[in-house]
Amino acid sequence: xxxxxxxxxxxxxxxxxxxxxxxxxxxxxxxxxxxxxxFAGIYGLAAIGLNVHFGLTGLLNFGHAAFMGxxxxxxxxxxxxxxxxxxxxxxxxxxxxxxLLIGIISAALxxxxxGLPAIRLRGDYLAIVTIAxxxxxxxxxRDLESVTGGVYGIINFSNSLQQYRSGFxxxxxxxxxxxxxxIWIAFLSWTSIILVLLLLRRLTNSPWGRALRAVREDExxxxxxxxxxxxxxxxxxxxxxxxxGLSGVFLAFNYGTIQVSTxxxxxxxxVWAIMILGGxxxxxxxxxxxxxxxxxxxxxxxxxxxxxxxxNGQQIAGVRFVLVGLLIMLLMIFRPxxxxxxxxxxxxxxx
Amino acid sequence: MSNKYLKVTNLKKSFGxxxxxxxxxxxxxxxxxxSIIGPNGAGKTTFFDLISGFQDSDEGKVYLNDKNITRxxxxxxxxxxxxxxxxxxxxxxxxxxxxxxxxxxxTVNNDSFIRSLIRLPSQKxxxxxxxxxxxxxxxxxxxxxxxxxxxxxLSGGQKKLLELGRSIINDPDILLLDEPLAGVNPKLAExxxxxxxxxxxxxxxxxxxxxxxxxxxxxxxxxxxxxxxxVIADDTPENVRSDEKVIEAYLGSENE
Amino acid sequence: MIEQLGNGLLLGIIISVASVALSLLYGVTRIVNFAHGxxxxxxxxxxxxxxxxxxxxxxxxxxxxxxGNNFYISVFISVILCGLFGGILEFFLFRPLRKAEVGNxxxxxxxxxxxxxxxxxxxxxxxxxxxxxxxxxxxETYIFFDMTPRNFRVLILGIxxxxxxxxxxxxxxxxxxxxAVRDSNDLASxxxxxxxxxxxxxxxxxxxxxxxxxxxQATINDVRYNMGFxxxxxxxxxxxxxxxxxxxxxxxxxxxxxxxxxxxVGLPFMEGHTEAKNAxxxxxxxxxxxxxxxxxxxxxERVS
Numbered sequence: 079x080x081x082x083x084x085x086x087x088x089x090x091x092x093x094x095x096x097x098x099x100x101x102x103x104x105x106x107x108x109x110x111x112x113x114x115x116x117f118a119g120i121y122g123l124a125a126i127g128l129n130v131h132f133g134l135t136g137l138l139n140f141g142h143a144a145f146m147g148x149x150x151x152x153x154x155x156x157x158x159x160x161x162x163x164x165x166x167x168x169x170x171x172x173x174x175x176x177x178l179l180i181g182i183i184s185a186a187l188x189x190x191x192x193g194l195p196a197i198r199l200r201g202d203y204l205a206i207v208t209i210a211x212x213x214x215x216x217x218x219x220r221d222l223e224s225v226t227g228g229v230y231g232i233i234n235f236s237n238s239l240q241q242y243r244s245g246f247x248x249x250x251x252x253x254x255x256x257x258x259x260x261i262w263i264a265f266l267s268w269t270s271i272i273l274v275l276l277l278l279r280r281l282t283n284s285p286w287g288r289a290l291r292a293v294r295e296d297e298x299x300x301x302x303x304x305x306x307x308x309x310x311x312x313x314x315x316x317x318x319x320x321x322x323g324l325s326g327v328f329l330a331f332n333y334g335t336i337q338v339s340t341x342x343x344x345x346x347x348x349v350w351a352i353m354i355l356g357g358x359x360x361x362x363x364x365x366x367x368x369x370x371x372x373x374x375x376x377x378x379x380x381x382x383x384x385x386x387x388x389x390n391g392q393q394i395a396g397v398r399f400v401l402v403g404l405l406i407m408l409l410m411i412f413r414p415x416x417x418x419x420x421x422x423x424x425x426x427x428x429x
Numbered sequence: 430m431s432n433k434y435l436k437v438t439n440l441k442k443s444f445g446x447x448x449x450x451x452x453x454x455x456x457x458x459x460x461x462x463x464s465i466i467g468p469n470g471a472g473k474t475t476f477f478d479l480i481s482g483f484q485d486s487d488e489g490k491v492y493l494n495d496k497n498i499t500r501x502x503x504x505x506x507x508x509x510x511x512x513x514x515x516x517x518x519x520x521x522x523x524x525x526x527x528x529x530x531x532x533x534x535x536t537v538n539n540d541s542f543i544r545s546l547i548r549l550p551s552q553k554x555x556x557x558x559x560x561x562x563x564x565x566x567x568x569x570x571x572x573x574x575x576x577x578x579x580x581x582x583l584s585g586g587q588k589k590l591l592e593l594g595r596s597i598i599n600d601p602d603i604l605l606l607d608e609p610l611a612g613v614n615p616k617l618a619e620x621x622x623x624x625x626x627x628x629x630x631x632x633x634x635x636x637x638x639x640x641x642x643x644x645x646x647x648x649x650x651x652x653x654x655x656x657x658x659x660v661i662a663d664d665t666p667e668n669v670r671s672d673e674k675v676i677e678a679y680l681g682s683e684n685e
Numbered sequence: 686m687i688e689q690l691g692n693g694l695l696l697g698i699i700i701s702v703a704s705v706a707l708s709l710l711y712g713v714t715r716i717v718n719f720a721h722g723x724x725x726x727x728x729x730x731x732x733x734x735x736x737x738x739x740x741x742x743x744x745x746x747x748x749x750x751x752x753g754n755n756f757y758i759s760v761f762i763s764v765i766l767c768g769l770f771g772g773i774l775e776f777f778l779f780r781p782l783r784k785a786e787v788g789n790x791x792x793x794x795x796x797x798x799x800x801x802x803x804x805x806x807x808x809x810x811x812x813x814x815x816x817x818x819x820x821x822x823x824x825e826t827y828i829f830f831d832m833t834p835r836n837f838r839v840l841i842l843g844i845x846x847x848x849x850x851x852x853x854x855x856x857x858x859x860x861x862x863x864x865a866v867r868d869s870n871d872l873a874s875x876x877x878x879x880x881x882x883x884x885x886x887x888x889x890x891x892x893x894x895x896x897x898x899x900x901x902q903a904t905i906n907d908v909r910y911n912m913g914f915x916x917x918x919x920x921x922x923x924x925x926x927x928x929x930x931x932x933x934x935x936x937x938x939x940x941x942x943x944x945x946x947x948x949x950v951g952l953p954f955m956e957g958h959t960e961a962k963n964a965x966x967x968x969x970x971x972x973x974x975x976x977x978x979x980x981x982x983x984x985x986e987r988v989s
Contacts, residue, residue: 138790140797195975201790202717203974206921210967213918217961277546284545285535285556288524292532295521298483302515303533303595304507305540313542347801350794385809392812399805406798410791411782 085362088417092366095373102377108254114372116260119267120328122368125352126274126361127321133359133419134282135314136294137197138205141212142322142349145185147341149323150330151219151226153181159235162227167234174238178327185323186316193315197308209343220338231337239266239331260332267328274321275361281317282361290314344399351402354409357419366417374401434458435511435603435636440479440489442472442658449475450486450658457603457636462629464637464645467655468679473638474516476655477607481513482506493603508537510602514609516638518588522581526572526591529580530563531556533595566594570624586617593621597628604628606637610644622648646670654678689947691830697943698843699902700916701936704923705850706894708935711924712867713887715789716779719796721895721920722913723803724767728896729903729912730807731763732756736818756819764896771892774799775885783884800914807910814907839901846897847936854932863887867930919946919963922970928983938980942966 099114100107124146131137156177160167171177196207219226226232236259243262251258281287289310292300297307330336348371356367375398382397415421435457442450450472457463465473478484480491482503491499498506507513521529538544539555567573570590575583580591589609596604609625610618618641626648629635639645645652645666652669654662656678662669669675707721736759778799782792822833832840854860866883902912909915919942927938949965973980 138793196971199974199978202793203978205793206717206918206925207971207974210918210921210971214964214967217964221961280548281542281545284548285531285540285552286542286545288528288532288535289540291524291528292521295523296519298503298515299519299521299592299595301483301503302481302507302513302519304504304512304599305537306502306504310540317542344801347797350797354794393809396805396808396812400802400809403798403800403802403805407795407802408798410795410798411787414791 084418088366091417092369095370098373098377102380109256110376112254112256112261112264114376115369116264116267116332117375118365118368118372119264119271120325120332121349121352121372122364123267123271123274123328124322124325124349125356125364125368126271126278127318127325128349128353129356129358129360129364130278130314130318130321132353134287134294135290135311136201137311137315138201139208139315139318140205140343140346140350141192141208141210141215143341143343143345144212144215145188145319145322146326146329146345147215147219147338148188148326149181149185149320150326150336150341151181151232152184152323153177153327154232154235154330154336155225156180157235157238159232161225161232162223162230166224171238174242177238178324181327182320182323185326186320189316189319190312193312197311197315209346212341212343212346216338216341219341226338227336229338231335231339233335235336236331236334259334263328263332267325270324270328271365274324279361286313347402347406351406351409353416354406354414355416357416358414359420360416360418363416363418370417371405374405434494434634435480436492437480438490438492440476440491441487442475442479442484443487448658450479452476452489452655452658452660455653455660455663457634459602459634460629460632461650462625462635462637462648463651463653464639464649465653465655466639466642466645470657471655472658473655474607475658477513477605477638481511481605507601511605512596512599512601512603513605514589514592514596514607516607516611518585518592520580520583520588520591520595522579524580525577526567526580526583527560527563527576529591529595530567530598531559534559534562534598562598566598570594571620586613586621589613589621590617590624593624597633601633603634603636606635606639608638608640610639610641618644687829688831689951690944691832693944693947694830694840694940695832695836695905695943696919696946697940698840699898699905699939700919700923700943701847701939702843702894702901703898703916703920704927704935704939705847705932706891706898707920708924708927708929708932709863709887709894710891712930712932713863714779714884716796717793719793719917720774720800720803722911722915722917723800723807724771724892724895725899725902725913725916726804726807726908726910727770728763728767728899729908730811730899730910731766731896732759732900732903733811733815733817733908735759735762756817760900763900764893767896767899768889768893771888771895772885774892775888779888780881780884804911804914811908811910814909816907817903819904836905839904843901846894850894850932851936859883859886918970919943919966922966924980925970925973925978926980928980929978930984931980931982934980934982937982942969945969 096111099111103110124142127145128139128142131139157171157174158169159171172180192208192211196204196211199207220228222228240259240262243258247262247265248258251261289305293307293310300307326341329340333340352367352371353364354367355371356363356365378398378401379394381401382394385397386393409416437452437455439454440450440452441448465476467473475484479486482498482501482505486499489499490497493506493509493511496509498509521532524532539552544552564573564576567576570593572583572587572590572594575587580588583591593609606625609621613621622644625635625637637645637649649666652662652664652666653660654669654672654675661674661678662672664672703721703725707718710716710718736756779792782795819835822835824831824833827837854864862883863886866880899913902916906912920939923939923942924935925938926941927934927936946962946966949962952965
């Protein structure tokens with residue numbers, strides 16, 4: 079990331095928003111901060127995946143939650159777990175990292191499956207199809223109760239990952255009065271972000287990345303020059319889906335349970351908001367967007383209390399979603415390039 | 430006779446009852462500079478779309494080098510050596526001129542995901558070669574000074590040159606040019622015309638749709654006239670110019 | 686099966702009217718309005734608000750008294766209000782965006798944000814599902830179907846409204862102008878049609894229709910903050926199935942989707958999976974987009 083005015087400003091805003099956490103809370107700031115950073119890491123990773131779809135290739139994917147969910151479910155189902163109220167209890171399974179790999183690949187394959195027919199569709203239709211596909215996914219998962227636990231979800235799987243937790247995480251956590259399991263997830267997701275970004279930086283500045291950007295610009299010209307635009311789009315779709323799958327796994331392990339009600343459109347909208355805020359097409363944008371976004375979200379508690387006396391959970395959530403909706407609207411209208419996006423590279427037209 | 434030619438038989442395309450293209454037979458020989466002219470709405474661009482795979486014909490066959498490409502995908506046809514440009518210039522706006530060129534020069538293999546991931550030293554060499562080749566062509570076309578500008582900053586004429594440059598960097602056998610002079614100032618039009626002539630002399634077969642009759646008559650060896658989707662003349666420029674049917678077709682459309 | 690068919694007709698009329706509204710809007714403005722569901726919900730919520738005391742927990746609205754007690758007047762006013770709302774959206778939001786030449790994708794994302802925003806504003810005002818203040822009725826038999834007299838009247842009214850719309854589009858000047866703008870914006874403006882006014886009119890009428898669909902839905906079911914969002918995908922399915930860009934197609938498509946959703950419960954592979962009944966309709970929509978994107982009645986529009 080180059081040190082430019084834009085990136086400096088973004089970093090400053092991010093630091094300021096973290097500072098806000100301390101400002102707006104009288105106590106328990108450290109746990110709040112780390113909770114926030116954990117979610118920021120998970121959602122940031124998801125947004126990076128979405129950025130591959132939309133920022134790099136111009137694909138309007140509004141079913142991102144399904145990729146996250148698929149990665150999560152496949153991984154969890156392959157390790158020891160207990161499903162739902164009366165579902166199966168599996169006591170043996172694959173080693174975590176193998177299950178994770180399969181989970182990521184499954185998410186990517188789901189991207190291929192969905193993409194094969196859908197990728198040819200024009201922007202707005204692709205949006206509708208991806209939402210519909212995500213909804214079908216959610217309905218199917220919810221219905222396969224014996225396997226997936228249906229609405230009750232799956233539990234008792236965390237240990238497969240937490241057992242690898244290193245000593246220094248435990249030390250750090252206890253020194254700061256934090257939950258070591260969560261810190262481990264935070265550590266892993268942020269490490270993943272760094273690794274994935276390094277990978278993407280290499281890819282975007284490569285002939286492959288160049289080809290994808292050309293597809294984003296003008297598919298017909300790409301075809302007339304002998305390249306298979308559809309296959310290129312599919313590859314990008316698979317890559318973004320795989321990254322989303324990884325983030326979904328972290329999301330599930332952060333909660334310790336996996337429920338189909340997690341992978342709903344709201345989740346997709348959160349990730350979109352983060353991506354737009356961070357800057358469509360910017361590699362590091364999602365990181366900053368995610369941190370700032372989660373500061374906003376975690377402080378909505380306070381805002382909700384201002385509006386409602388004794389705000390209950392539903393009202394807090396309501397205020398939260400109102401703010402997210404407002405954020406998305408205002409960003410797209412006034413600052414579609416977000417924090418780190420390049421104005422010259424805004425893709426806002428259905429071709 | 431060498432195999433490098435394009436053969437079209439019985440090509441038909443209608444849109445809801447309206448016949449857009451109805452070409453009984455059309456053969457393109459190697460090394461010919463052929464132009465297609467005709468009044469507006471004669472079906473010229475549709476014809477291009479049909480032979481380059483961008484639209485499906487209702488009936489008929491298209492052969493390139495004896496290979497049946499009637500239902501082939503546009504990218505396959507391009508890989509077989511027939512490259513087309515578009516009426517509305519399609520440059521990659523938010524990429525630099527150099528990137529536009531390098532994209533075209535890069536082969537499908539070079540573009541591959543795995544190769545871009547692993548980055549063997551051989552790819553670095555390939556990229557270097559592609560860059561040099563791109564600069565060569567850009568210099569020939571006089572757009573090398575814009576190499577690092579975004580393509581959308583180019584003037585209309587420069588965009589046409591870029592599109593041309595992209596199309597020729599891989600030494601195509603056949604070039605389909607869709608109105609290469611449209612909206613270009615006269616001086617630049619002269620330059621483009623000369624470039625097209627040079628390409629033809631280098632051995633590339635050229636099929637050009639153009640409205641600029643003067644230019645067409647000047648450089649074409651063969652002129653095909655399309656009216657209402659059908660070929661009404663296919664001859665040397667002089668003969669076509671004095672062909673009664675052609676005059677009628679143009680005069681008729683002028684009166685509308 | 687007959688019972689499902691009856692339910693299907695009822696769901697069908699809701700989706701039909703909503704689909705026509707969406708289709709009209711899309712046809713003229715080329716905007717896929719993801720906030721469509723929230724305008725539908727607005728119709729129901731406004732009617733509820735106007736016709737009965739609202740149990741609201743928002744502090745400053747705690748003691749608000751209803752404007753009137755007559756249900757049908759409330760319906761009428763709320764439909765007008767929806768139209769007004771649509772007009773405001775167009776005038777203050779979408780028209781400036783259009784003038785600023787903001788691309789379609791950006792507008793689409795704006796509607797998604799708007800949808801999220803509105804839906805949860807409704808949530809904050811009205812958290813629990815509520816019913817219209819109408820007395821409970823018993824089902825009676827109409828031809829083959831059992832439904833309450835009120836629901837039957839909704840069905841008939843809905844069909845009547847759609848016939849009116851069909852006549853309007855085909856035989857009035859404004860209707861023809863709308864179709865002209867839909868078929869070709871450039872041609873229309875050249876022939877002297879002021880597309881800004883047409884677009885405004887379309888937003889208003891589409892929103893009124895959407896509000897009416899909401900009233901129907903609330904009459905047949907209940908009023909929820911997310912009632913529009915719940916059927917939004919089904920509405921897309923109805924529009925796509927019938928044919929994007931044709932109102933008649935939207936009407937027919939909407940009915941088919943409504944029936945499919947309810948009848949699919951009876952299909953063999955759906956046994957024990959009735960919760961997923963929407964999935965069948967959605968799957969149909971995806972298949973249509975892939976294999977016959979113009980739907981049943983539409984003309985081939987560029988979908989890819």
